[in-house]
Amino acid sequence: ERNKVDTVDSSTQITLITNIGTGGIADNSPVAVIPVGFYNASVGRYHVADYGAVGDGSTDDTAAIQAALAAIRARSVSKVKKSILQLTPGANYKVTGSLNLTDIEDVTIDGGSLNTKITYADADGVLFDCIGAARLAFRNFMVLGDTTTVPAVCFSFGRSTSGGGEDSGMHLVEHVSVQGYWAIAAVYNISSELMHLSDIWITVSGPDTA
Numbered sequence: 001e002r003n004k005v006d007t008v009d010s011s012t013q014i015t016l017i018t019n020i021g022t023g024g025i026a027d028n029s030p031v032a033v034i035p036v037g038f039y040n041a042s043v044g045r046y047h048v049a050d051y052g053a054v055g056d057g058s059t060d061d062t063a064a065i066q067a068a069l070a071a072i073r074a075r076s077v078s079k080v081k082k083s084i085l086q087l088t089p090g091a092n093y094k095v096t097g098s099l100n101l102t103d104i105e106d107v108t109i110d111g112g113s114l115n116t117k118i119t120y121a122d123a124d125g126v127l128f129d130c131i132g133a134a135r136l137a138f139r140n141f142m143v144l145g146d147t148t149t150v151p152a153v154c155f156s157f158g159r160s161t162s163g164g165g166e167d168s169g170m171h172l173v174e175h176v177s178v179q180g181y182w183a184i185a186a187v188y189n190i191s192s193e194l195m196h197l198s199d200i201w202i203t204v205s206g207p208d209t210a
Contacts, residue, residue: 044083046072048093055091057119062097073104082106087141089113095120095127103132111141114177121146124183126153130171133157137172145180152183158190174198 046068049055053064065085072083087093089112101107109128111118120127120143127143130136138155145151155178157171178186178200186202 044075045086046083047086047088049088053088053091053093055088055093057092057094057117059094060096061093062095062099065093065095065099066097069099069101069104072107073100082108085109087111087116087118090115092117092119096122098122098126098129101128101130101133101136104136105134107133107135108137108139109141110137110139113140114142114175116141117144118142119144119146120151120154120180121149122151123149124152126156126188127151128155130155130157132159133171135170138174138176139172140175142177142179145178145182145186147181150181150183153185153188154178154182155187157188172198173200175200177201177203179203 048061048065048068051064051067051071053061053068055061068085072085075083083106085107087110095118118127118141128138143154145154155173157169159169173187174197179202187197187200
């Protein structure tokens with residue numbers, strides 16, 4: 001219990017220290033050091049800041065968020081446990097490319113607050129591409145579709161087009177606000193079972209606001 005850590009600031013270096021004094025290791029001796037920004041294995045929480053996301057509204061954070069998702073994807077494929085993509089509460093992430101969640105399982109994207117914003121600027125793009133995914137959860141953030149570049153879709157759900165996909169669906173979207181301009185739809189769903197939308201606010205403009 002002495003070395004149990006639930007949450008750690010991304011700037012913190014952790015030193016694990018033994019307190020048993022057996023097995024040839026002296027009591028209170030350092031046995032492992034986890035470098036700054038790499039503590040996530042115990043709870044499966046991947047903070048986008050650890051992958052270089054800034055969240056100042058002007059820096060393009062697409063590559064950083066995609067890197068965090070790639071790490072989560074490796075964990076999801078191994079079916080170790082559920083994973084969380086953690087955003088910094090109150091940050092504003094500029095995203096200019098699709099975030100790939102296709103065929104991934106058991107992932108939560110948590111903004112921590114409705115003051116957390118993702119500004120999506122990708123002409124005709126899909127922000128959250130969730131085709132073939134299962135048991136995704138999106139919580140506590142706002143998405144703004146850029147009115148200049150005019151993205152197509154915020155959330156795209158559906159069965160995999162590459163075969164299989166029988167387990168796709170069972171998604172949860174709660175405490176999420178979708179605003180701005182979307183050329184096709186804020187939420188686009190094709191045969192994805194068991195969608196649960198709870199406290200989702202959609203205030204958008206465009207040819208189709210469904």
